[in-house]
Amino acid sequence: MQPELNIVALVSVGQHPKSGRARRAEQDARAVELGLRLSGEKVQVLHAGDVAEESLRSYAGMGLKQLRVLQQSAGADASLALGDYLSEHQPDIVLTGVRAESGESSGMTPYLLAEKLGWPLVTRIADIAKIENGEAEILQALPRGQRRAIKVRLPFVASVDNAAEAPRQSAYGPGRRAQLEPLPWVEAADEVRASFDEAPARKRPKRLKMVKAKTAAERFKAATAKSQGGGGRIMKDEPPREQAQAIFDLLLEEGVLR
Amino acid sequence: MILDWLLPVLLLSVLALALAGAVRRVSLWRAGQPSPVNIISGLMAMPRRYLVDLHHVVERDKYMSNTHVATAGGFVLSLVLILLVHLFGIESKLLAWALLASSVLMFVGATFVYKRRKNPPSRLSKGPWMRLPKSLLVFSATFFIITLPAAGILPEGFGGWVLALILAAGVVWGLGEMVFGMTWGGPMKHAFAGALHLAFHRRPERFGGGRSTGLKPVDLDAPVLGVQKPTDFKWNQLLGFDACVQCGKCEAMCPAFAAGQPLNPKKLIQDMVIGLAGGTDAKFAGSPYPGIELGNAKGGPDSTITEGLVNPDTLWSCTTCRACVEECPMMIEHVDAIVDMRRFLTLEKGNTPGKGAEVLDNLIATDNPNGFEPGSRMNWAADQNLKVMSEVKEADVLFWVSDGAFDMRSQRILRAFVKLLKAANVDFAVLGDEERDSGDVARRLGDDATFQSLAKRNVAVMNQYRFKRIVTTDPHAFHVLKNEYGDFGGHYEVLHHTTFINELVKEGRIQLGAHKGGTVTYHDPCYLGRYNGEYESPRELLAALGIQVAEMERSGFRSRCCGGGGGAPITDIPGERRIADMRMEDANATGAELVAVGCQQCTAMLEGVVEPRPEVKDIAELVADVLVESAEPASRKRDELAVEVA
Ligand code: SF4
Ligand code: SF4
Numbered sequence: 001m002q003p004e005l006n007i008v009a010l011v012s013v014g015q016h017p018k019s020g021r022a023r024r025a026e027q028d029a030r031a032v033e034l035g036l037r038l039s040g041e042k043v044q045v046l047h048a049g050d051v052a053e054e055s056l057r058s059y060a061g062m063g064l065k066q067l068r069v070l071q072q073s074a075g076a077d078a079s080l081a082l083g084d085y086l087s088e089h090q091p092d093i094v095l096t097g098v099r100a101e102s103g104e105s106s107g108m109t110p111y112l113l114a115e116k117l118g119w120p121l122v123t124r125i126a127d128i129a130k131i132e133n134g135e136a137e138i139l140q141a142l143p144r145g146q147r148r149a150i151k152v153r154l155p156f157v158a159s160v161d162n163a164a165e166a167p168r169q170s171a172y173g174p175g176r177r178a179q180l181e182p183l184p185w186v187e188a189a190d191e192v193r194a195s196f197d198e199a200p201a202r203k204r205p206k207r208l209k210m211v212k213a214k215t216a217a218e219r220f221k222a223a224t225a226k227s228q229g230g231g232g233r234i235m236k237d238e239p240p241r242e243q244a245q246a247i248f249d250l251l252l253e254e255g256v257l258r
Numbered sequence: 259m260i261l262d263w264l265l266p267v268l269l270l271s272v273l274a275l276a277l278a279g280a281v282r283r284v285s286l287w288r289a290g291q292p293s294p295v296n297i298i299s300g301l302m303a304m305p306r307r308y309l310v311d312l313h314h315v316v317e318r319d320k321y322m323s324n325t326h327v328a329t330a331g332g333f334v335l336s337l338v339l340i341l342l343v344h345l346f347g348i349e350s351k352l353l354a355w356a357l358l359a360s361s362v363l364m365f366v367g368a369t370f371v372y373k374r375r376k377n378p379p380s381r382l383s384k385g386p387w388m389r390l391p392k393s394l395l396v397f398s399a400t401f402f403i404i405t406l407p408a409a410g411i412l413p414e415g416f417g418g419w420v421l422a423l424i425l426a427a428g429v430v431w432g433l434g435e436m437v438f439g440m441t442w443g444g445p446m447k448h449a450f451a452g453a454l455h456l457a458f459h460r461r462p463e464r465f466g467g468g469r470s471t472g473l474k475p476v477d478l479d480a481p482v483l484g485v486q487k488p489t490d491f492k493w494n495q496l497l498g499f500d501a502c503v504q505c506g507k508c509e510a511m512c513p514a515f516a517a518g519q520p521l522n523p524k525k526l527i528q529d530m531v532i533g534l535a536g537g538t539d540a541k542f543a544g545s546p547y548p549g550i551e552l553g554n555a556k557g558g559p560d561s562t563i564t565e566g567l568v569n570p571d572t573l574w575s576c577t578t579c580r581a582c583v584e585e586c587p588m589m590i591e592h593v594d595a596i597v598d599m600r601r602f603l604t605l606e607k608g609n610t611p612g613k614g615a616e617v618l619d620n621l622i623a624t625d626n627p628n629g630f631e632p633g634s635r636m637n638w639a640a641d642q643n644l645k646v647m648s649e650v651k652e653a654d655v656l657f658w659v660s661d662g663a664f665d666m667r668s669q670r671i672l673r674a675f676v677k678l679l680k681a682a683n684v685d686f687a688v689l690g691d692e693e694r695d696s697g698d699v700a701r702r703l704g705d706d707a708t709f710q711s712l713a714k715r716n717v718a719v720m721n722q723y724r725f726k727r728i729v730t731t732d733p734h735a736f737h738v739l740k741n742e743y744g745d746f747g748g749h750y751e752v753l754h755h756t757t758f759i760n761e762l763v764k765e766g767r768i769q770l771g772a773h774k775g776g777t778v779t780y781h782d783p784c785y786l787g788r789y790n791g792e793y794e795s796p797r798e799l800l801a802a803l804g805i806q807v808a809e810m811e812r813s814g815f816r817s818r819c820c821g822g823g824g825g826a827p828i829t830d831i832p833g834e835r836r837i838a839d840m841r842m843e844d845a846n847a848t849g850a851e852l853v854a855v856g857c858q859q860c861t862a863m864l865e866g867v868v869e870p871r872p873e874v875k876d877i878a879e880l881v882a883d884v885l886v887e888s889a890e891p892a893s894r895k896r897d898e899l900a901v902e903v904a
Pocket of ligand 2: 508511512513514515521522523575576577578579580581582583592593
C-alpha cells in the first residue's frame with residue numbers, strides 16, 4: 001500500500017428493493033469499504049446531489065470524518081459534475097458501484113467517467129489485492145464465484161461488484177457527527193433522463209422449466225443446477241454473416257423480433 | 259491497663275481512616291454522569307427499603323435472611339454502643355449490658371455465616387470473603403470480653419497484660435475489617451455502598467412493591483452514545499456496582515452462564531468495580547466467565563471498557579432475561595449496564611456481532627427485522643376480514659399484531675387469537691401496514707436511534723386513532739408499548755393476550771370445553787413475567803381449560819429464559835449448550851407432553867429443540883382448540899353472506 005494513494009469512492013443514494021426507501025447503496029458501500037481498507041480514513045467519499053440527503057449519513061457511519069457533496073439539483077446529470085471534479089483533482093483510483101439503485105440505473109457512470117478522464121475502466125471488481133509501483137493487482141468478479149486476476153496501471157476507474165467484501169456496519173454516532181461538506185458546483189440538466197417516464201416495474205411472466213423429478217433430491221438438484229444453456233451453440237470460427245444470421249434466427253424464434 | 263487509653267485511640271484513628279476512605283470512594287462514584295436523586299427523601303427512605311424491599315429478596319433464602327438480620331443488626335447496634343461506652347466513656351451499666359447482648363447476637367449470626375462458608379456453593383466468592391466470618395467472630399468476641407468489666411461482671415484489669423494484648427490484636431483485626439475495610443474496599447464495603455445504593459437507586463420505583471423495567475432512552479445528541487468508559491455510567495450506577503456482595507445469586511440464575519457462554523453477571527459487576535476503581539481481575543475469587551481465564555482483564559475509570567476489561571462477547575451473550583436483577587439482594591441493575599455498553603458498541607463502533615448489522619439495516623429500511631416488504635404485513639390475515647384502524651379510526655381494542663405477521667408459525671397463534679376475539683364479539687381493529695416493529699430488538703441490540711425512530715412513528719400512528727386498550731400476543735411488544743413508549747408520548751393501557759382472554763373467560767364471553775391430553779407445563783416468558791409481573795392470568799386460563807399445570811422447578815419469577823430475548827439468537831454467541839435445550843430439559847423433568855407458552859419467540863426457541871420433546875403451543879392456540887362456538891352468530895353470518903351475494 002502506498003501511503004500517498006489518493007482514492008475516491010463515489011456514492012449514490014440507494015433504494016431498498018422492498019420498501020423503496022432511500023438507503024446506503026449496496027455496491028457503493030462496497031466501494032467505500034474497499035477504499036477504507038486500502039487507505040483508511042484518508043479515502044475520499046464523493047457524492048453529487050443534495051447535501052441534506054439523510055441516507056448519506058449511513059455511508060459516513062462507516063467511519064468517515066467527512067463526505068464531500070457536489071451540490072446538484074434533482075434533475076442534474078451527476079456524471080458530468082463528477083467528471084469535472086475528478087479531472088480537476090486527478091486521484092489515483094476512482095471506485096464506483098456497478099449501477100445505481102435508483103434513477104436511471106443504467107450503469108453508465110463509470111464508463112462515462114473513464115471516457116472523460118481517459119483512464120482504463122475495470123468493471124465488476126471483487127478486490128484490489130495489491131498496489132505496487134504504480135500498478136494494481138485486481139481481482140475481477142466473474143459469474144459463479146470465478147475470479148480473474150488483472151493488472152492495471154494507475155490511475156484507473158473501477159466498478160465494485162456485489163462479490164466484493166460486504167460493507168462494515170454503519171454506526172449512528174459517527175454518521176451523525178461526520179462533516180457533510182457541500183461544494184457548490186456547476187450543473188447541467190440531464191435531458192435524456194428528463195424525457196423518461198418512471199413507472200413501477202411490471203412482473204414479466206417467467207418461463208417455467210418442466211422438471212420431471214420423482215424424488216425430493218432430484219427436485220432439489222433441478223432447482224439448484226446451474227443453467228446448462230443446452231440449447232445454445234458456440235460459433236467461433238464461422239464467418240460473421242453466418243453468426244449474425246444465427247442470432248437473428250434465435251431472436252425470431254424467441255419472439256423478440258417479429 | 260493499656261486498653262483504657264489504647265481503645266479510644268484505636269477507635270478514633272480507625273474512624274478517621276474510614277472517613278477518609280469514604281470520601282475517596284464517594285469521589286470515585288461522583289466521577290460518573292449526573293443523575294438526579296432526592297438526597298433527603300432517599301436517605302429517609304433507606305431504612306424502610308433495607309428492612310422491607312431488600313429483605314423481601316433475601317428472605318427467599320430463610321437461612322441467610324435470619325443470619326443477616328442477626329449479624330448486621332448485632333453489628334450496627336454494637337458499633338453504636340461501642341462508641342458510647344468505649345469512646346465517649348459513658349459509664350452506664352445498662353449500655354454495657356446492651357452492648358454485651360448485641361455482641362452476642364452478632365456472634366450467633368457470625369457462627370451461621372461461618373457454617374455457610376464451611377462448604378460454600380460455587381456461586382459464592384472465596385478470597386477475602388472466607389475471612390469475613392472469622393472477622394465477625396473476632397469482632398464480636400473481642401468487644402464482648404472488653405465490655406465485661408464495664409458491665410460489672412469482671413473486675414477491671416482482669417486477665418493481665420497477656421489478655422490485654424490479645425484483646426488489642428482482636429480490636430485491630432475487628433475494627434480493621436468492619437470499619438476500615440468498609441470504605442477501603444474490603445468485603446464490608448457492601449454495607450456502606452449498599453446502604454447508599456438503596457437511598458439513591460436509579461429506579462426508586464422498584465421499592466414498595468413497584469416495578470421499573472423499561473430501559474432509559476439515550477440522548478442522541480450526546481458527544482458519545484452509550485457507555486464507553488466506567489465514568490460514562492450514571493454516578494448511582496457506579497454506586498450500585500460497588501454494593502455487590504458477590505453472593506452469586508445472579509450467577510446461579512443466569513441462563514447464559516449455565517449454557518457456557520462467556521457471561522457471568524457477578525463477574526461483570528465486579529469488572530465494573532475494577533473499572534471504576536482501577537486495577538485487574540487477578541484477585542477476583544469467584545467463577546470466571548466461562549471460557550475466559552482470570553487475570554487478563556484490566557481497567558480504569560477512563561479506559562474503554564470493551565478494550566481490555568470486558569470482552570464484547572460477554573455483553574452480547576445476555577438474553578436480557580432479568581433473572582439476575584430479580585435475584586440480586588442488592589438491587590443491582592445488570593441489564594441496564596449491559597445494554598448501556600452495547601449501545602456504545604452499536605451506535606459508536608458499528609460492531610453488532612452475528613446477524614445484528616443485517617437485522618438493524620432491515621429495521622431501518624423496512625421496519626421489520628427480516629427485510630420483508632412493509633406493504634405485506636397484512637398478508638397473513640388475507641382471509642380474516644379484519645378491521646383496519648386507518649378505515650375505522652376507532653375501536654375498543656387495538657390488536658397489536660407484531661412481526662409475528664411475517665412468520666408462518668406465529669401466524670397460527672395470531673389466527674387462534676383472532677378466532678377468540680371474533681367468538682367473543684370484541685370490537686377490535688389492527689393497524690395493518692401502518693404498524694411497525696415495536697423496536698424491542700433494536701433497543702436490546704443497543705441501537706436506540708432505530709428504536710426511537712420506530713417508537714416515535716408507532717406512537718404517531720396510534721395517537722391518530724381512538725381505542726381503549728391495546729392487546730398483543732407478543733410479550734416483547736407488550737413490554738415496549740407499555741413501559742418504554744411513555745418516553746415518546748405513548749401512554750397506553752396494554753394487555754397481554756393471556757390477560758385479555760382470561761378476562762373474556764371470566765366475563766363469560768367465550769365458552770370453553772376441556773383440554774384433552776397428557777400433562778401440561780407452562781413456561782413463563784421473561785418479558786411477561788419478570789418484566790411485567792404477569793404470572794397469574796396464563797395459569798388461571800390453563801386452569802379454566804381443566805389443566806393442572808405441572809410446574810417446572812424454575813417457574814414464575816424464577817423462570818429460566820428460553821434463550822430468545824435481547825437479540826441473543828441474532829448475535830448468537832457460542833457456548834457449550836443451547837439455552838433452549840436446557841429449558842426443554844426443565845420441561846421434560848415434569849413429564850409434560852405439552853409446554854404451554856405465551857410468546858411467539860419462546861415458541862420458536864422451544865420448537866427449535868430437536869425431537870423427541872414435548873409439543874409446544876401458545877395458550878391462545880390451546881384455548882382456540884376447545885372453543886365452543888355458539889351456532890347462532892355463525893348462522894347470522896351465513897345470512898349476511900347470502901344477502902351480499904344476492
Ligand atoms: S450482583 Fe447482586 S446477585 Fe450478583 S453477586 Fe452481586 S449482590 Fe449477588
Ligand atoms: S439478564 Fe439474564 S442472561 Fe443477562 S446477565 Fe442477567 S441472568 Fe444472565
